[in-house]
Amino acid sequence: MKEVVVNLPHERHYPIYIGPGLLAESERLRRHVTGTKVFVITNDVVAPLYLDQLLESLRGLDVYSKILADGESHKTLDTAATIFDALIAVPCDRETTVISLGGGVTGDIAGFAAACYQRGIPYIQIPTTLLAQVDSAVGGKTAVNHPYGKNMIGVFHQPVCVISDTDTLSTLDDRQLRAGLAETIKYGLIRDPEFANWLEANVDALLTRDSAALSYAVERSCQIKAAIVSEDECERGVRAILNFGHTFGHAIETGQGYGAWLHGEAVAAGMVIAARVSNLMGWLSSADYLRTENLLQRVGLPIRAPVELTAARLIELMAVDKKVSRGTLRLILLKTVGDARIVSDYPADVIKTAIEQLRDTESISAR
Amino acid sequence: MKEVVVNLPHERHYPIYIGPGLLAESERLRRHVTGTKVFVITNDVVAPLYLDQLLESLRGLDVYSKILADGESHKTLDTAATIFDALIAVPCDRETTVISLGGGVTGDIAGFAAACYQRGIPYIQIPTTLLAQVDSAVGGKTAVNHPYGKNMIGVFHQPVCVISDTDTLSTLDDRQLRAGLAETIKYGLIRDPEFANWLEANVDALLTRDSAALSYAVERSCQIKAAIVSEDECERGVRAILNFGHTFGHAIETGQGYGAWLHGEAVAAGMVIAARVSNLMGWLSSADYLRTENLLQRVGLPIRAPVELTAARLIELMAVDKKVSRGTLRLILLKTVGDARIVSDYPADVIKTAIEQLRDTESISAR
Numbered sequence: 001m002k003e004v005v006v007n008l009p010h011e012r013h014y015p016i017y018i019g020p021g022l023l024a025e026s027e028r029l030r031r032h033v034t035g036t037k038v039f040v041i042t043n044d045v046v047a048p049l050y051l052d053q054l055l056e057s058l059r060g061l062d063v064y065s066k067i068l069a070d071g072e073s074h075k076t077l078d079t080a081a082t083i084f085d086a087l088i089a090v091p092c093d094r095e096t097t098v099i100s101l102g103g104g105v106t107g108d109i110a111g112f113a114a115a116c117y118q119r120g121i122p123y124i125q126i127p128t129t130l131l132a133q134v135d136s137a138v139g140g141k142t143a144v145n146h147p148y149g150k151n152m153i154g155v156f157h158q159p160v161c162v163i164s165d166t167d168t169l170s171t172l173d174d175r176q177l178r179a180g181l182a183e184t185i186k187y188g189l190i191r192d193p194e195f196a197n198w199l200e201a202n203v204d205a206l207l208t209r210d211s212a213a214l215s216y217a218v219e220r221s222c223q224i225k226a227a228i229v230s231e232d233e234c235e236r237g238v239r240a241i242l243n244f245g246h247t248f249g250h251a252i253e254t255g256q257g258y259g260a261w262l263h264g265e266a267v268a269a270g271m272v273i274a275a276r277v278s279n280l281m282g283w284l285s286s287a288d289y290l291r292t293e294n295l296l297q298r299v300g301l302p303i304r305a306p307v308e309l310t311a312a313r314l315i316e317l318m319a320v321d322k323k324v325s326r327g328t329l330r331l332i333l334l335k336t337v338g339d340a341r342i343v344s345d346y347p348a349d350v351i352k353t354a355i356e357q358l359r360d361t362e363s364i365s366a367r
Numbered sequence: 368m369k370e371v372v373v374n375l376p377h378e379r380h381y382p383i384y385i386g387p388g389l390l391a392e393s394e395r396l397r398r399h400v401t402g403t404k405v406f407v408i409t410n411d412v413v414a415p416l417y418l419d420q421l422l423e424s425l426r427g428l429d430v431y432s433k434i435l436a437d438g439e440s441h442k443t444l445d446t447a448a449t450i451f452d453a454l455i456a457v458p459c460d461r462e463t464t465v466i467s468l469g470g471g472v473t474g475d476i477a478g479f480a481a482a483c484y485q486r487g488i489p490y491i492q493i494p495t496t497l498l499a500q501v502d503s504a505v506g507g508k509t510a511v512n513h514p515y516g517k518n519m520i521g522v523f524h525q526p527v528c529v530i531s532d533t534d535t536l537s538t539l540d541d542r543q544l545r546a547g548l549a550e551t552i553k554y555g556l557i558r559d560p561e562f563a564n565w566l567e568a569n570v571d572a573l574l575t576r577d578s579a580a581l582s583y584a585v586e587r588s589c590q591i592k593a594a595i596v597s598e599d600e601c602e603r604g605v606r607a608i609l610n611f612g613h614t615f616g617h618a619i620e621t622g623q624g625y626g627a628w629l630h631g632e633a634v635a636a637g638m639v640i641a642a643r644v645s646n647l648m649g650w651l652s653s654a655d656y657l658r659t660e661n662l663l664q665r666v667g668l669p670i671r672a673p674v675e676l677t678a679a680r681l682i683e684l685m686a687v688d689k690k691v692s693r694g695t696l697r698l699i700l701l702k703t704v705g706d707a708r709i710v711s712d713y714p715a716d717v718i719k720t721a722i723e724q725l726r727d728t729e730s731i732s733a734r
Binding site for chain 1: 523
């Protein structure tokens with residue numbers, strides 16, 4: 001088992017445990033449970049696979065659970081309201097620990113519910129998808145979607161620990177695995193050229209679910225994310241680079257209807273657009289742009305914006321992005337592979353140009 | 368003008384300005400506006416009185432506003448959802464400043480919306496009721512109600528400043544004024560015996576809205592609250608004493624239906640019950656218990672629980688109180704006037720006894 005620590009002020013550091021068989025390790029789990037009441041939030045895909053195992057590890061505690069419908073389209077304020085109803089029906093007190101068992105959607109909404117119930121109760125993240133293990137379960141961002149903008153409603157609320165049982169990745173379908181690799185690749189692109197090299201050399205091992213390769217990918221991703229979150233918990237500055245590809249990706253997700261594209265898929269296409277913008281700005285070399293596109297394509301991820309969305313529509317959708325500041329959308333761009341920058345000053349039409357170039361060649365965007 | 372500062376870690380201290388005519392002091396207000404966009408949240412009672420004046424002070428900025436229906440019954444997640452819709456329709460970015468103009472209900476829900484929109488945007492509190500000026504606008508507690516429990520859904524999110532224009536108290540109806548005095552009296556009871564004496568000596572001046580008396584009451588209340596919040600921002604400990612009378616009060620509010628009793632009225636009756644429990648425990652002397660009851664009665668506040676609610680029902684409603692910890696309800700009790708304690712260890716039936724004693728004499732509870 002590997003342990004990565006997210007360091008935060010006021011002794012709010014917390015561990016991320018990564019390894020096989022962790023769901024069954026009752027003692028570690030219980031060590032992080034405050035009080036004697038636990039409220040598990042999961043979804044209807046994950047529950048049949050892992051809920052019993054989790055409940056077994058929690059035996060002896062006073063355990064309640066709520067099973068949500070799976071999918072991004074359910075990450076709404078209305079679903080959060082049903083969680084509040086369930087928490088208060090128990091009734092859960094401030095010492096109750098919420099446990100999220102599932103992917104990014106489950107973790108985001110469970111975290112939001114824990115953050116807002118009685119002004120904040122503790123929660124544990126048990127991510128069961130690669131995307132959640134490498135990204136969404138770490139760092140305390142919680143949210144639900146608004147019809148007009150992804151993750152528009154949420155707060156920062158850090159978990160007490162993250163337990164990434166890499167065995168759960170075995171039941172992930174290929175599409176989910178690929179979506180998770182998109183965020184993994186993001187870390188290489190924004191912060192770690194060596195990790196980018198490693199990912200290029202290990203695409204096949206990752207796609208065939210080589211256990212050591214997946215574990216290393218999760219661990220290195222968490223190390224990079226933990227370092228950035230420790231520097232800037234509430235995204236006043238550098239943390240924004242974790243959103244590389246996300247401005248375009250969120251616009252694609254919102255535009256296509258939540259759930260049509262997986263988050264990681266939209267981020268992949270978004271990273272290609274962001275890389276193209278970086279290249280048009282004279283930053284990222286054409287060779288590195290193509291390298292980026294090629295790596296994502298080898299993983300089987302979309303590298304073009306969906307045909308249905310025009311450049312004008314995507315730009316309109318981006319107007320509500322959280323990185324808009326005083327009317328200007330800040331972009332996360334690559335100086336080189338491994339070096340991301342936050343940029344407010346760029347030519348007015350560079351986004352439109354990049355999107356249009358990448359829609360022109362839509363024949364290679366087949367998914 | 369008086370200024371009280373709430374000191375918080377990480378340079379998050381913020382000022383409370385107290386005095387007449389502050390709504391018209393455009394420069395001070397603008398100094399605290401981040402960015403150029405302002406979103407004012409107010410209600411349909413306050414808007415006709417003070418919205419124009421506020422908009423005048425904001426002239427030149429890009430100002431939007433939303434007018435909510437007045438009253439505790441509208442402090443819901445559904446109302447918050449309509450605010451999110453309005454914020455995103457603008458669209459507001461992270462530099463937008465939310466301004467709450469109104470009483471405690473408006474401030475709580477506007478603060479909650481600001482806390483959750485894009486994971487937190489700045490907000491300014493402009494409280495226009497005595498209750499909001501002395502209590503709810505200060506300290507960063509935001510919330511909406513759940514049908515089964517008051518303030519069950521919320522987060523801590525501190526305002527960037529509080530502007531208490533004491534002129535706005537002139538339009539307050541008598542019932543609202545009395546409700547505000549309940550919280551003012553609370554500060555004397557929990558922390559400051561001299562202030563309790565001062566209040567006893569100045570009840571008539573306060574009820575006739577003597578400007579100097581009201582200003583002093585607001586200032587001293589804010590000083591006491593600011594000191595406690597500075598010590599314990601997120602209510603891990605001492606801050607809980609600010610809830611003196613509130614456990615009983617919230618149960619009354621929930622039980623009667625939100626809005627039937629004003630918050631301050633319910634807190635007044637709740638403080639009498641808490642004082643009685645303190646007295647039954649052998650803490651607060653009978654003389655001081657009667658003194659408390661007498662002061663609240665002189666203000667014209669209810670000093671008995673409503674006839675409609677039995678002790679059993681109130682106790683049931685208190686089971687979801689935020690101060691329940693591991694199945695035990697922590698009470699805020701008075702050792703003496705000016706000295707509140709957080710107590711988990713009390714005889715099982717003392718609450719029931721106190722409530723029943725105070726319902727027996729319901730003839731003096733006429734409101």
